[in-house]
Amino acid sequence: MAEQATGTVEGTGPRGTVAHSTAEVTYHGKPMSWVAVTVIIVGFVIGGIAMVPHPTWWAFWLGAGIAVIGCIMTLFAKTFSEDWY
Template sequence: MAESAHQGSHGGSAKSWLAVTVILIGFTVGGVALTIGPDWFLFWVGVGVVAIGGLLALAFDIFSDVIVDAPRDMPSLEHHSPFEQRH
């Protein structure tokens, strides 16, 4: 697994958010294009913007920006429902 230079928080790095923002803008443009007509030229512009955002995501390696926490071991507490029949 690749180690990320970003070690601070679960928020991700600015370049990862840039790639995600470009993808969201592309989806928004494509969605608006479908609802106003459909305007196929504008739809394909949105698809192109999504593709550019995907290439940015690959170039920025946003999947290495993940911080994996150790699994939590939470004790299970005994719980009795008022509708439960006890023997």
């Protein structure tokens, strides 16, 4: 059985609490990023439904086009450069 470390942790305050703020930081992204991701999901759903029970190609390509538009929206919203950690 491994031994547990003992002693004090540097940067802790009295009673073993962390000295810096422990407030939980929540970051949900920009609303434009959520809209863009929603558009992508709608495109995938339309494209997926177009394949059941037999391929309906015009609906598939419509869904693919909507998904591409959503991807372009993520570029303008800077979703992966500013919203991402």
